[in-house]
Amino acid sequence: MAVPLWLSARAAGWGAALIAARTDLVLWAPIAMGLGIGGYFSWPGEPGWPEVLVLVLLGTAGLAAWILAPEAGRFPSALLVLVCFGALLAVWRAHSVAAPVLTFRYYGPVEGRVIEVDRSARDKLRITLDQLVLSGVAMEKTPARVRLTLGPGPPPEPGFRVMTTAHLQPPPGPAEPGGWDFRRMAWFARLGAVGSAQAPVLVVEPPVPGDWSLAGDRLRRSLSQAMQARMEGQAGAVAAALMTGDRSGIETATNDAMRASGLYHIVSISGLHMGMLAGFVFAAVRYGLALAGSAALCWPTKKIAAVAALIAATVYLWIAGPEVATQRAYIMTAVMLAAVLFDRRALSLRTVALAAVAVMLLRPESLTEPGFQMSFAATVGLIVMLGPWTRWAQRLPARLRPVLVPVLGLALTSVVAGVATGPVAAAQFGRVSGYGLIANMLAVPVMGVAVMPAGVIAAVLAPFGLAAPALWLMEMGTRWMIFVAGHIAALDGAQGYVVQPGPAVLPLMAVGAAVAVVGRGVVRGVAVGAIVVAAGLWLAASRPALLIASGGQAVGLMTPAGRVLSKPGAEFAVAEWLQADGDASSPATAFARIGFEGPRAQRSAVWENHVVVHLSGKAGPEAVRAVCHDGAIVILAGRAGADQDVAGCTLWDLPRLNQSGAVAYDTRRQVRVTDVPGRLRLWSLRGNRF
Known part of the structure; x- marks a missing residue:
């Protein structure tokens, strides 16, 4: 049977498009x-x-087709190879960083070398130890x-070997099924336990002479302390964060203002810095x-x-430390230079595509x-905006260009960056800054x-004792930024909250946006359609x-007024729940809502004609018999x-x-758990090999 001419022409057009797409393979590489x-x-x-064997076979077949297939088949074959390579790379990386994870709660002496000093979300100093x-x-x-989260007192410097008495526990799992998993981050950071130490931290021995592995960290702390000594208050802390990456001096109030105003990216070294x-x-x-x-x-x-x-950026990387964000920023800058x-x-x-590939190869x-x-x-x-903006700027009146181009360029840059990053920030953090552009x-x-x-000028002039004017200028600039953050954050509507999207939304939106940028014709139209579908899924979430x-410390029931809590405990999990709900309320406010009632040790609520009972305290186990009837859901913070x-x-x-981790019920009483037997990952406590 003869092939219709229109179909033959369409196939020829598709083949020509695939051949032409080979020239853009470098753009498609990070996507694949x-x-x-x-x-x-x-x-x-x-x-x-x-699964690994299937990936190897598919990758090998794709490589063979990439080399031997007709011209039109080489581009999709190359994409298949890159997809399989990416998956195998992730498998290798996850196994290569494997390290023991504590499987029990520990209390006792802890000795190790300080490799990092930072500050927790609760404004507490923390140290990270190795050689334990x-x-x-x-x-x-x-x-x-x-x-370790520390009690009052100055922290030890990186490189010192210290000893203290501490509580340790395994890295905690997600606050709810499908939520952000701290265990995964800890796994790739080779962090096998977290805890706190209220006892004094004693120095066992100073840094080993000739050990340069933490020299940059010590220099960072020294520079940070010197800057904070010359610049009083939070201006010195923010300036130190900008130039050295040491955020340990920034107080919670400053961090909160930066987040609410949309300026938090300023205090974290990134591609911008x-x-x-x-x-x-x-x-x-x-x-x-x-x-x-x-x-x-x-x-x-x-x-x-x-x-x-490039030399300056390398020195900046060495001083700022090997944080992932700093390394990523350095790679992007180094590729461009x-x-x-x-x-x-x-x-x-x-x-940008080469920089993305380099980052993914390393991490x-x-x-x-x-x-x-x-x-x-x-x-x-x-970059996408740069071409149209350059052409449009040339049409501005010549007399007004010196004024309009910088002002409009800055406004357009802020708008484009905000539009590009806004969906990611909203999906990841559940927050939208209402006045972030301003x-x-x-x-x-x-x-x-x-x-x-x-x-930079202060760093060059410091050895000659001439850094004071540059430091003064830097202090005035950081004070202005703190002033802007505080006043913007205080405005009504400065911060909005959105419901956490489903797990498919952000990947679908990201892939759709990337393909829309590098694709052509019908492919670009399909990519835009994927973005629209992702937005629809988000709205329907x-x-x-x-x-x-996960520990039975708290239960949260959704009501028309918002989620109501059985108890104000489990602050981290509860805060994650409310953020994912798009609820700006504090845990105390959620606890005060109408829903749960009864004494502290036996809180109960009615949901879908069934009783939900939360038992705790010494009498909890004995009370199970009395409440376990008529299909009740009973949560016992005990055995x-x-x-x-x-x-x-x-x-x-x-x-x-x-065994299950955190638990979630949907409106149809369908149950999801965090850790499903037979589906554990390496970073799940029961899934790792140690």
Whole structure:
């Protein structure tokens, strides 16, 4: 049977499009790798050898087709290879960082080397230790690293070996099924336990002479303390965070104001900081060399400036520490400067694609982090906007360009970056900054024009004792940014809250946006359709009707007035629930809502014609028999007796919750648990191999 001419023509057109797409393979590479990496992290259980073998076979077949297939088949074959490679890379990375995880609660002496000092969300100083010794714990079962929240007093410096008495526990799981899993972050950070130490921290021995592994950390702390000594109050703490990455001096009130105003990205070293620093050094060196007159015409001043900027960025990375966000920012900056050295455009989609591939090669888990998603979303958005903006700016009246171009460019940059990163921030953090555009327009230019250049100048002049004027300028700039954050955060409607989307929304939206940028024709239309579908799924998202904390400390029931709590305990889990609900209320407000009643040790509520009972305290196990009837849901923050008859109810006691993790019921009483037997991941406590 003859093939219709229209179908033959359409097939020929598709073939030609696939052949042409091979020239854009570098743009598609991070998308394909990201699909593979994302597939690994979203897999319902830890992939075993059968899944790995399938990936290897598919990748091998794709590689063969990439080499041997007709021209039209090579592009999809290459994408298949990259998807399989991304998945296998994630599998390898997850196993390569494997380290022991504490499987029990520990209280006793803890000895180790300080490798990091930071501050918790509750404004408490923390230290991270490695080279650990735990009393009574075999070395092969001792975590590679632990993180301790400290009591009052100054923290020890990185590199010092210290000893204290501490409570330790395994990294906690998600607050609810499908929620953010701290265990995964801890796994890739090789963090095997977390805890607190109220006892004094004693120095056992100073840093080992000749050990340069933590020299940058010690220099960072020294520079941070020197800056805070010269600049009083939070201005010094924010300036230290900008220049050294040490955020331990920033108070909770300042952090909250920065978040509410949409300026929190300022105090976390990212592509913005690295780009500003490298850009200032690049411009200063290039224009400085131009002063050499005719000799500068013979020098490759642009490349010399790029080398100087790369050196400055490398030193900045060494001082700021090996945090993932800092490394990611450095890679992006280094790739762009390398493009200058090879006579390529520094700001292009290809450069960003190469940077994304480099980051995923080093740390595939970065794909799941908000910083990675927001950094690349903002950068791609700005590059896409750059072409149309340049053409439009040329149409402005010549007399007004010197004024309008900077002002409108800044406003447009803030709008584009906000639009690109807004959905990610809302999905990841459940918050939307109502006046973030205004705050960024007021603060970011000061940071780029005054604060970061003054920091670089101060660093150059400090050895000669001439840094005071630059530090003064830096202090004035940081005070202005804090002033803007505080006043914007105080406005009504400064911060809005949104319901957490389902697990498919953000990946679908991200892939759709990426394909819409690099795709063409019908492919671009399908990508836009995927974004629309993701938005529809987000709008239709629903929250669990009943939530149970993993330790049984709290129960949350959704009511028309919002989620009501059985108890104000389990503060972290409860705060996560309310944030995911899009509820700005505090745990105390949620506890005060009408729903649960009864004495503290036996709280009860009615849901869907069934009783929900939360038992706690010493009398809790004995009370199970009296409430376990008529299909009640009973939560016991303890262990039920072996002789208890629980046939008349659904009982969630501590042993069962220890196995399941947090529990969620939907409106149809369908149950989801965090840890499903047979579907555990490496970072699940019962899924790791130690």
